[in-house]
Amino acid sequence: MIPLQRLPIDNRFQSRLTRASSPILAAPANTDLARERWKRARTVRRDLKSLLEAMAAGLSRCMYCGDNQGTDIDHFTPIAHDPTHTFAWVNHFLACSHCNSNQKRDQYPCDGSGACLLVDPTTEDPNTHLSLTLVTGAYTARTPKGEATIEVFGLQRPILQQGRARAYVRCRSMLRDWLLQSESGDLAEASEVLDSLRIHPFADVLHAMLHRAESPGAPAVFGPEVTTALRRIRGVVLPLAPLP
Structure with a gap:
């Protein structure tokens, strides 16, 4: 949610x-x-x-x-x-x-x-x-x-937990891909990845990652590439409501 x-x-x-x-x-x-x-x-x-x-x-x-x-x-x-x-x-x-x-x-x-x-x-x-x-x-x-x-x-339904765990893996991969494409100058490809993140099921997974991206321990949890990507897209991928 x-x-x-x-x-x-x-x-x-x-x-x-x-x-x-x-x-x-x-x-x-x-x-x-x-x-x-x-x-x-x-x-x-x-x-x-x-x-x-x-x-x-x-x-x-x-x-x-x-x-x-x-x-x-x-x-x-x-x-x-x-x-x-x-x-x-x-x-x-x-x-x-x-x-x-x-x-x-x-x-x-x-x-x-x-x-x-x-x-x-x-x-x-x-x-x-x-x-x-x-x-x-x-x-x-x-x-x-x-x-x-x-x-x-019923947010603890096993199928939802499994889906969120898999979504976390996909989000990390897509964020690394977005950062690579952005830094290599392939803006069209980077835009496609960003659009896919916007419509990805289990938006709560990405939202939770964005919440935690500013914490000092984020690079240790997500890795430096994913953390950098999260900090750059904060407020862009999930503009539905402001993050604190």
Whole structure:
């Protein structure tokens, strides 16, 4: 999971969302009505999905696992928990069918004060709550929010860990290649490699590497060539949200 910049929507589309919400807001406890209105709003769903695909990392990757293609619109706050957020733009995320239907479903864990315990990557940096071990591809929680996020989205699924570990190997190789092409003056080839890094699945792997590239120990971990490449492309490959 990486930070994402939520796109603004124009007044016309916001008006469409508001109109779709009106009957639900008039009957705020009616979950069945909200589900029915959502099911019938085909053109709204189509346009929402297009906006979410433009927000997503890579080639329309799932905003939770970062591996699969995002095929579903997930309600971060489930309709069952709060029907009034059914058409709220800030409540929509692009998810793969596995993360949406097999993992998250209607789960919405909260702490004792009622605050949600899931990381919202459009309002906070997941790195605050999650730590990725690059060699193994495993996540560990830094906070209770991180723990709940790993559990609800199934971020420790073995296939995801294996995919992240392999992505780490590929990223290192591509970064070395990019540096070689850049320094040899083959800018066209270097640009192709950089474009491939931008659309690479498991964007969280590259994002974690970029986070750690400025640390004094980075050359010992990544090697001098990879560290140099990371420092040069910082803020270029993942412009979806600023790194600290």
